[in-house]
Amino acid sequence: MPKKGSKNEIVESNLKNKNDGSKFLELFEKSVISSEYLEEDQLIIEDQYEMAYEGIMDAYNAGLYAGLIGPVGVGKTALCRKIAQDLKRGFYWVTFSDLVRPSTLIGSFDPTLVFKVGYSPKSFVPGPFTLACLEGAVFLANEFNRGDEYVLNSLLDALEEKRLYIPQLRTWIKVHEDFFFISAMNPVELKGTRSLPQAIKDRIKVWCRLTYPSRKTEEKIVLSKCPEQELDRNALDLILDLVQRCRSYQKIEKPPSIRSSIGMAKMLISRMHRENITKPTNDLIAQVASLILPEAIDVLPGLNPVEVVRELCVEVLGFG
Numbered sequence: 001m002p003k004k005g006s007k008n009e010i011v012e013s014n015l016k017n018k019n020d021g022s023k024f025l026e027l028f029e030k031s032v033i034s035s036e037y038l039e040e041d042q043l044i045i046e047d048q049y050e051m052a053y054e055g056i057m058d059a060y061n062a063g064l065y066a067g068l069i070g071p072v073g074v075g076k077t078a079l080c081r082k083i084a085q086d087l088k089r090g091f092y093w094v095t096f097s098d099l100v101r102p103s104t105l106i107g108s109f110d111p112t113l114v115f116k117v118g119y120s121p122k123s124f125v126p127g128p129f130t131l132a133c134l135e136g137a138v139f140l141a142n143e144f145n146r147g148d149e150y151v152l153n154s155l156l157d158a159l160e161e162k163r164l165y166i167p168q169l170r171t172w173i174k175v176h177e178d179f180f181f182i183s184a185m186n187p188v189e190l191k192g193t194r195s196l197p198q199a200i201k202d203r204i205k206v207w208c209r210l211t212y213p214s215r216k217t218e219e220k221i222v223l224s225k226c227p228e229q230e231l232d233r234n235a236l237d238l239i240l241d242l243v244q245r246c247r248s249y250q251k252i253e254k255p256p257s258i259r260s261s262i263g264m265a266k267m268l269i270s271r272m273h274r275e276n277i278t279k280p281t282n283d284l285i286a287q288v289a290s291l292i293l294p295e296a297i298d299v300l301p302g303l304n305p306v307e308v309v310r311e312l313c314v315e316v317l318g319f320g
Contacts, residue, residue, distance in 0.1 A: 044221050065204045093139065101151060106129060110124075119169075144183035159203040222236065249308070251300050253298045256292075
């Protein structure tokens, strides 16, 4: 019999909890959210974001579908969530890749239910695209130009004819009149992307483009994610100086996104709390940058991202 509080008792307790499904069910039921649930986000709607927001909203009101083009991490998904929130619609999304198949979007049969009730709507598990079509929700096709043409073509009838064929049920369903489709994609010149088939492009009528935000807007975005009173103003300026320099540095092919700016600010605040520092040094900011930026960038072939970040830290901060 293991002693109370001993390592063996803890291991046995953990194994018991893993085998006891009631704990999982309790946590699962507490955590279930509906497609209508969207967490409040302090999105900064100004400059390019305001133009894209208004363009997509106008597309919705005109009964047209919209596309967002921009590099990774400029806020395409957050903007689409904001639009669904303001339209008071459910929000579904799928990130496309070569692994996504039509059944990922439309749905498939549950084998155990098929055994009980046969092949029928009762044993069919609808995919996110089907649910969005039925509910009149917003559907975001994220990284749309990374998807296989065969998969993209399975959406054509729903986008043009307002009807969706479910091959597993051999049935056509009517698409809800409030259904709204948004595609988000990276510029076609980036790795892993493809040109969209013309048939798909013809069904997306409104195109909005985003790029990395202005320094003023990025500053507001970072401050909206971090407690302003805990972030030294000079430190924020240096973080933005470093990120902006990355975006113009010739050795960097893919620069850091807004997420990197936010991550560096949060990491710096955390490090300041741990070390009980009220004013961070340039050396501390360089240490934080070395933990975040090397994996946030793509550099020219043959170059080491760690060395490139060190060069930039020396240039901007005086420390590497």
